Amino acid sequence: MQQVYLDNAATTRLKQEVLEAMLPYLQESYGNASSLYQLGQQSKRAIENARESIARLLQVQPKEIYFTASGTEADNWALKGLAMAHQHRGKHLIISSIEHHAILHSAHFLERQGFEVTYLPVDEFGVVQPAVLTAAMRPDTILVSIMWANNEIGTIQPIAELARIAHDHGVFFHTDAVQAVGSLEIDLSVVNVDALSFSAHKFHGPKGVGALFLRNSVKIEPFLHGGSQERDLRAGTENVVGIVGMAKALELALADLPKKTAYTQTLRDQLITEIRAIDSKIKLNGHPTQRLPGNTNFSFPSMAGDVLLMSLDMQGIAASSGSACSALSVEPSHVLLACGISKELAKSALRFSLSDDTTQADIDRLLVVMRQLLQKVSQ
């Protein structure tokens, strides 16, 4: 049976060239980067080369990149570390109501520690309106965190404008860019954010390695305490092989990006047109144009999302109902509810996420199976 992978927002396939770049660091180059002999210094050099390469691609300084064990860790660190380091100036944070759980649950934790959090509403397409952020700013606000692009519905936020509003009020701005880095053109010499999280496995790199970009002068509390790795801010022996893989994956992802974006978007738009042609009651969730090149998210009024998902799986097609992290929960997606979608429609939502690995044959196969499944229902 033809296997069709359409869950690239959950994770992506490791590229062959990334694996090849990593292999020496799983085999002969196993030194600890803190060791002073040559084997250790090889690892140290590999980490610093990776840092320089990633910094160049994002237009920042190498010392502004800190490696972590995941996007989740980078998000936790940014929120808790910035809140802790700046709490003398106030204890109010602002995040959007459609954040990933890595941000949402970190905010809940901070509330239990005495911080106050405002959860910004979004419009029907999942966009945070800049005026809504402006209205939420308070004298005791210290941090705003709004994701660059949403993992469920793919909506891209007006990040430059939102960051400007925070800065106009003297407030730090963090963005969870885990879905954006590797998929969108990101130039941090133009978009002025103070902190940004990203993760290698979302752009064909290895799982278990992420990074936090932190603007030079910004103070943060360490998240892990121990050795002096990552300029005393993130202790623990470095994941050399993961870091090398992350740098290679980002280099590959950003090479010919406009061409890859055009390719993925063409398949995405074809999928959107054809799915909606099956039944006019099928709804596209998220923004009609301001969305990630690989994201589609539909509500199917005639069928529960999890039933559809199981039927697709039996046909060898991998997709997702809402976000992978809550795949076993029966709760409707907090993102879709925040967009004003009914509980029922939110429960019938499915996400098909494409990447530059996706082929026309994948889309054709999905459409054949979807037509069969949905026509069975309507008979």
Ligand SMILES: *Cc1c(COP(=O)(O)O)cnc(C)c1O
């Ligand atoms: C995947 C994802 C994360 C978590 O990253 P991990 O590296 O899997 O921990 C955080 N935020 C968003 C938007 C994501 O898509």
